[in-house]
Amino acid sequence: MASPALTMSALLLDTSKHTATVQTTPIPTPGPGELLIRVHAVALNPVDALYSFKPLGSSGRVVGSDFAGTVVSSSPSSNVASSESAFSPGDRVSGFLQGACSVNDRPGAFADYLVCPADLVWCVPDSMSFEEASTISLCGLTAAQALFQRLGLVAPWDSITKPTSQAREIYALIYGASTSVGLYAAQLLHLSAKHSNTTVHLLGTASPARFDLLRAAPYSYEHVISYRDADWPSQIRRLTLDSRGVDIALDCISQNSTVGQVSSTLRDGGKLAVLRSRAAGAWDASLVPAHIDPLYDAVWRGLGERVQYHSMILEANAEMRQFSRDFFGWLSSKDGVRLQANPVRRMPGGLEKVVGDGFMLIGEGDAVKQAEGRKEEWMRPISGEKLVYSLVQ
Ligand SMILES: NC(=O)c1ccc[n+]([C@@H]2O[C@H](COP(=O)([O-])OP(=O)(O)OC[C@H]3O[C@@H](n4cnc5c(N)ncnc54)[C@H](OP(=O)(O)O)[C@@H]3O)[C@@H](O)[C@H]2O)c1
Incomplete structure (x- = not known):
């Protein structure tokens, strides 16, 4: 494979203007145990827009998290026992970085090339x-962390121990079933149930326009309720055994009153995972009964490295990194596709269109208002889809 040029185009944070712009910058050099990757496609997450419009840390960093591309080269690990890279040039890989969603200097993905630790990509x-x-990478791992680390379900890659191999039946709720995280959570929940001899009754909330998608495989919801129905929590309770409530719930929105409402659908002793922290004040904690502890974590902890994020410092955590490796190793299976990708909305243009189009659609406040005034077909509101830019045509 020919050596790449020395410079590349990348979407770089501009903190003074509260935005990001495409600029020419040096191609990064992989450190020990890292891969240099030619980026073919990037997917947008709400955090990419949020921390471009409300920047943390310094200018000039590459923004963006989710990517897929091909390996250009690898740098041997400094660990003698594993100094041979498992990857060859041309291998097709995917992963996620933190980019400018941090206070400290972290690599980002929205560029022609990126470097990424070799153990944090999947084939x-x-x-x-x-x-x-x-x-898949960021939202799939977010869903996996919530279900298997916080809610205690058996991961499809875990070896089964005796107590979990006994048949059981659970009721589960995914609030925000059509979100990117929700679409992966439903699939992982079914795979976990199959793996652990569990019958799962999957209940969800979404817009009625998404009901058909969610009732079909691989999401296979038993019932989906509109979250715009004021009485949706009692509708969910009535769908559970003797109206006792759900055993586990994942709130994929975790905003304003949602955590309180989802709490009200839990059975006694039921568990709830949320995606936004109580500390960030995104949801109204006064609506959550004192005996319920909404379990939060940030997907960035899956990177296993020390990260300064928001008002938090996430300390390096080898266990979280091992969980990410296990998840990515499972995704890499040669047995075929493990998780069906989110429906893709392929956006026109490349990096130069990300801020003006994509971030307008997934941003908050003024950005969304501007997007509402746009008439292009690809600027319609997002529902059950992921915005993706192709960087190699
Ligand atoms: N903890 C973490 O590390 C972590 C990781 C990833 C994401 N997140 C957070 O999780 C949230 C979801 O992220 P995502 O990328 O999965 O979202 P997304 O795909 O952008 O979500 C879009 C969907 O949200 C639904 N929605 C919007 N407002 C809603 C409401 N009030 N109630 C119910 N549904 C609503 C809409 O559903 P309908 O079309 O059906 O109306 C829409 O399809 C975001 O806040 C994100 O920042 C956290």
Whole structure:
């Protein structure tokens, strides 16, 4: 494979203007145990827009998290026992970085090339496009952390121990079933149930326009309720055994009154995972009964490195990194596609269109208002889809 040029285009944070702009910058050099990757597709997450418009840390850093691409080169690990890279040039891989969603200097993904630790990518099956693959890493890992680390379900890659191999039946609620995280959570929940001899009754909330999608495989909801119905929590309770409530719930929105409402659907002793922290004040903690502890974590902890994020410092955590490795190792299976990618909305243009189009759609406040005034077909509101840009045509 020919050596790449020395410079590349990248979307760089501009803190003075509260935005990001495409600029020419040096191609990064992989450190020990890292891969240099040619980026073919990037998927957008709300945090990418949020921390471009409300920046943390310094200018000039590459923004963006989710990517898929091909390995250009690898740098041997400093660990003698594993100094051979498992990857070869041309291998198709996917992963996520933190980019400018941090206070400290972290690598980002929205660029022609990036560097990433070799243990934090997964091998993309031949049947999956780069665009599809780019949607999976961050939201798939977020869903996996919530279900298997916080809510205590058995991961499909875990070896089964005796107590969990006994048949059981659970009721589960995913609030915000059509979100990117929710679409992966439903799939992982079914795979976990199959793996652990569990019958799962999956209940969800979404807009009625998404009901057909959610009732079909691989999401296979038993019932989906509109979250715009004022009495949706009692509708959910009535769908559970003797109206006792759900055993586990994942709130994929975790905003304003949602955590309180989702809490009200839990059975006694039921567990709830949330995606936004109580400390950030995104949801109204006064609506949550004192005996319920909404379990939060940030997906960035899966990177296993010390990260300054928001008002928090996430300390390096080898266990969290091992969980990410296990998840990515499972995704890399040669047995075929493990998780069906989110439906992709392939956005026109490349990096130069990310802020003006994509971030307008997934941003908050003024950005969304501006997007509402746009008439192009690709600027319609997002529902059950992931925005993706192709960087290699
Ligand atoms: N903890 C973490 O590390 C972590 C990781 C990833 C994401 N997150 C956070 O999790 C949230 C979801 O992220 P995502 O990327 O999965 O979202 P997304 O795909 O952008 O979500 C879009 C969907 O949200 C639904 N929605 C919007 N407002 C809603 C409301 N009030 N009630 C119910 N549904 C609503 C809409 O559903 P309908 O079309 O059906 O109306 C829409 O389809 C974001 O706040 C994100 O920042 C946290």
